[in-house]
Amino acid sequence: MTVAGDAIRFEHVDYSTNGLHILKNVTGAISEGKITTLVGPSGAGKTTLFKLCNGLQSPDSGEIFIKDKPIGSYEPVELRRNVGMALQKATMISGSVRKNLELPLTLQGKELAEDSARELLKMVGLDKTDLQKKTKDLSGGQQQKLSIARTLVNQPDILLLDEITSSLDSVSRQDIEELIVNMNEQYGTTIVWITHNLQQALSIGDDTWVMMDGEVVETGESSFLRNPQNDRVKQFVRGEIE
């Protein structure tokens, strides 16, 4: 059944690796143009779900639809430019901030204009004079910000963010939250945000998914986190499951 208005739809998605069943029968839809937060204990399969959406891995069974088209019908390069992903571990390539920032364009044989580069740095709260700095001289938080800016260079329609504020101080975290919410409001970018911070999941999310042991156990408008129905989710919200 095709449901209009879904940015991503999962139908009975299973994924295993190295003998571990990482995702079990994941079914559900991420609404287009909304911010969906994804919460759950470590090892729930959240990051793997992102990698499937970005096309870095493929499910063993089941189907993923991106904007109502099977994921396999997209060219991998086209898919990855449209479904941007910033992971918790902000991987940097060796070299300058600029080299990292313009990497998505370099891969297409293009260059990033100086003004655009400075604007992007400003948006994520980095100093525009940092462009020539070596990435190894940046702090973990600064690398995280640079990773977000780099993902934005491709101007993706869907943005997958994995714990991107975990290594930031509270002021920087607020700035990044504002930036992402603004992107969502101004450009209609669909955001899926993995977070361990339930307050953050509540405050920025329109919808929330709770994942545990590779399964989606409860979904709905984020406010359900105040009063979940599922017993395991209740335990998780109370901090009894980490």
Added chain:
Amino acid sequence: MSFLTLSISLLFVIIPLVLSKTLNLGLEKDTIIASVRSIIQLLVVGYVLQFVFNSENIIYIILMVLLMIAAATQNAHRKGAAIKGIIWKLIVTFTFVEVLTQTILLGLNITPATAQYIIPISGMVVGNSMVLSILFLNRFTSEIETHQDETELILSLGGTPKQAIHTQLIASIQASTIPTIESQKTIGLVQLPGMMSGQIIAGADPVQAVLFQLLVLFLLLTTAVVTSIMLGYLSYPTLFNQRMQLAGSAVERDE
């Protein structure tokens, strides 16, 4: 040199044996095996070469070269076991390098088309190509493992497999060819190359020996660079599947 003088030269085997025994180094068994094997292998090769040289039959020359390629492949393939189809990639690489070098040498009349030239030169080319392959595969597999995050990053941003593996590929090609290039910079200053020394001892004119040694050095430069590049470009596509995903078990690590 007679068999009598060769047997006297076994003194050079006895010295390390005595030292190993005295200092409890535990090298006796390996030293004896290595010595016995080298005597048998080289004597067999000597007699086979004598037969091939005397017969002057192209079939025997080709068989000798094929044997070298098979032995080199057998030796090198374990280092690249993680790369799908590595045996065929090595065979193709060794064969290409051998054909390329012999085509230039024989085609331009640099060396005569006789077994006496073709077989020893092929031995040096294939042997060097084998060492280069081992160096390259060692480095390449370690680069892939160490830099998997960068590879995935580039793929996730819309890069192609070639772009995703480019840095690791270039680093591996450089690392494997640098020893050949560097060793040529000091050649003759630190030690005389074995082949040249052998020719001089056998009574050849030293200048002629140097000229021939230079030919071999230049030949090995081509061998080194072509081997690494060819093996690299044959190997990297097998690391990815049709969906431009990193194939293999190392992909899933984060959760």
